[in-house]
Amino acid sequence: MKRVFGKKKQTNAKPAPSLDQASDTLGKRTAHIDHKIATLDKELNVYKKKLQTAKTPSNKKMLQKRAMEILKKKRMYENQRDNLMGQQFNMDQAAFGIESAKATVESVAAMKAANVELKNAIRNDLDIDDVDDLAVDMEELMLEMNDINDALGRTFATPEDVTEADLEAELDMLEDELEEEDQEEVPSYLLPENPTGVPTQKEEAALAGL
Numbered sequence: 618m619k620r621v622f623g624k625k626k627q628t629n630a631k632p633a634p635s636l637d638q639a640s641d642t643l644g645k646r647t648a649h650i651d652h653k654i655a656t657l658d659k660e661l662n663v664y665k666k667k668l669q670t671a672k673t674p675s676n677k678k679m680l681q682k683r684a685m686e687i688l689k690k691k692r693m694y695e696n697q698r699d700n701l702m703g704q705q706f707n708m709d710q711a712a713f714g715i716e717s718a719k720a721t722v723e724s725v726a727a728m729k730a731a732n733v734e735l736k737n738a739i740r741n742d743l744d745i746d747d748v749d750d751l752a753v754d755m756e757e758l759m760l761e762m763n764d765i766n767d768a769l770g771r772t773f774a775t776p777e778d779v780t781e782a783d784l785e786a787e788l789d790m791l792e793d794e795l796e797e798e799d800q801e802e803v804p805s806y807l808l809p810e811n812p813t814g815v816p817t818q819k820e821e822a823a824l825a826g827l
Contacts, residue, residue, distance in 0.1 A: 636712040643705040650698040657691040 634642070664684040671677035 636708050636715070640705050640708045640712065643701050643708070647698055647701045647705065650694050650701070654691055654694050654698070657687050657694070660687050661691070 661684060664680055664687070668677060668680050668684070671680055
C-alpha cells in the first residue's frame with residue numbers, strides 16, 4: 618500500500634512567527650550589522666592616519682589597497698542593513714494595517730450592536746404617540762404655569778381705568794399742594810410782623826399820638 622499511494626509525508630514545520638516577532642528579529646540583525654559598520658569605520662580611520670604619514674609610495678599603495686577592501690566590506694554591510702530596514706518597514710506597515718482592520722471590525726460590530734439596541738428601545742420602550750401626547754401635556758402645563766405666575770404678580774389694588782386727563786389733573790393738584798407746603802414751612806423770623814395787614818391796638822395808639 619505504501620508503494621501504491623506513497624508514504625505520508627511527515628511535516629514538523631514550526632508555526633509562522635508573528636509580524637511583531639519577525640520585525641524584532643530584523644531589528645536585532647540590523648543592530649548587529651550597524652555594530653560591524655561602526656567597527657569598519659574605526660579601521661578606516663586608522664588607515665586614514667597611516668596614509669597621511671606614509672613615507673614611500675609602495676607603503677602608501679599597500680595601505681590604500683587594504684583600506685579599499687574595508688570600504689567594500691562596509692558598503693556590502695550597508696546594503697544589507699538598508700535591505701533589512703526596508704523589510705522591517707514593510708512588516709511594520711502590514712502589522713499596522715492588520716491592527717487598523719481589527720479596530721475597524723470591532724467598531725463596526727459595536728455600531729451594529731448599538732443599532733439593534735436602539736431599535737429595540739424605540740420599538741419596545743418608546744411610542745411616538747405617547748411622546749406626542751407628553752409634549753402636548755408639557756406645553757399646556759407650561760402655559761398654565763405662565764398664567765398662574767401672571768395672576769400672582771398682578772397688583773390687585775391698582776385701578777385700570779386711569780386716563781391721561783386724570784394723570785394731568787393729579788399732577789396739577791400735587792404741584793399746588795407742594796407750593797402750599799413750601800409756604801407753610803417758611804420760618805417765623807422771615808414772616809412779616811402783621812401778615813394780616815389789620816393794625817393792632819399798639820399801632821392805633823401810636824398813630825393817635827402822632
